[in-house]
Amino acid sequence: MIEITGLKKSFNGHPVLNGIDLRVEKNQIVSIIGESGSGKSVFLKLVMGFLIPDEGKIIINGTDINLLREKELLELRKNIGYLFQESALFDFMTVYDNLAFSLRENTKFSELEIKKKVKDALYRVELHNIEEKLPEELSGGMKKRIGIARAIIMEPKIFLCDEPTAGLDPNKSLSIMQLISGIARSLKSASIIVSHDVSNVLRFSDTIALLYEGKLITKGTKEEICKTQQKEVRQFLMLDN
Ligand SMILES: Nc1ncnc2c1ncn2[C@@H]1O[C@H](COP(=O)(O)OP(=O)(O)OP(=O)(O)O)[C@@H](O)[C@H]1O
Numbered sequence: 035m036i037e038i039t040g041l042k043k044s045f046n047g048h049p050v051l052n053g054i055d056l057r058v059e060k061n062q063i064v065s066i067i068g069e070s071g072s073g074k075s076v077f078l079k080l081v082m083g084f085l086i087p088d089e090g091k092i093i094i095n096g097t098d099i100n101l102l103r104e105k106e107l108l109e110l111r112k113n114i115g116y117l118f119q120e121s122a123l124f125d126f127m128t129v130y131d132n133l134a135f136s137l138r139e140n141t142k143f144s145e146l147e148i149k150k151k152v153k154d155a156l157y158r159v160e161l162h163n164i165e166e167k168l169p170e171e172l173s174g175g176m177k178k179r180i181g182i183a184r185a186i187i188m189e190p191k192i193f194l195c196d197e198p199t200a201g202l203d204p205n206k207s208l209s210i211m212q213l214i215s216g217i218a219r220s221l222k223s224a225s226i227i228v229s230h231d232v233s234n235v236l237r238f239s240d241t242i243a244l245l246y247e248g249k250l251i252t253k254g255t256k257e258e259i260c261k262t263q264q265k266e267v268r269q270f271l272m273l274d275n
């Protein structure tokens with residue numbers, strides 16, 4: 035479970051996040067939407083502990099992540115699957131080695147067990163027989179799928195996705211979101227997706243929040259969000275068009 039209270043972050047005196055409160059339960063998908071530059075990636079980087087907040091608390095499964103030593107933080111991150119905005123695969127490694135990487139670093143699994151886990155992860159993202167390919171040989175959609183497979187290979191209890199559909203056509207976007215939500219449900223993870231892909235986010239999330247001027251100005255189910263009278267929300271979702 036993720037509990038965030040009063041989270042603030044500025045860069046060079048410019049506030050990006052200005053008091054964020056958010057709670058994400060096990061088996062819940064919460065999506066944060068917001069325009070480019072609104073601070074969505076910064077938010078996820080704070081949740082990962084890649085950035086340090088100016089104020090506020092991030093509690094993951096009962097632990098305040100900003101009170102952890104580096105080693106403890108690395109340990110906690112083993113329970114977090116993170117899909118990077120740009121997939122961030124290692125270019126010089128095959129798909130197999132990209133997927134095996136965190137298992138080799140973080141577990142004592144034998145190479146045989148690793149092989150099975152890699153195969154299972156590829157099966158979950160509906161890809162087969164591409165273990166020996168390099169990232170440059172893959173399409174954008176396939177890279178996303180490998181990014182997802184890598185994020186979930188440790189079966190994380192927390193699943194964070196940064197713009198999972200960026201750069202994909204509408205059909206591919208839909209299938210990637212279907213995949214992510216299906217995996218999040220099967221892992222029963224507490225999941226946060228940040229995105230500006232409004233239609234898919236509305237369709238696949240339990241709760242949606244709009245990040246606007248450093249704050250989550252609305253939070254609710256698809257039905258609640260679509261009924262809101264808040265001008266900024268209606269504009270961003272293009273509800274009146
Ligand atoms: N390390 C950093 N140093 C200084 N400024 C930063 C840093 N990281 C992010 N910012 C600034 O914080 C703001 C929010 O950036 P962020 O990347 O979170 O936006 P975003 O909502 O993810 O945008 P996009 O939808 O384009 O991915 C931007 O103005 C950005 O320039």
Ligand SMILES: [Mg+2]
Pocket residue numbers: 074075076119196197
């Ligand atoms: Mg971003």
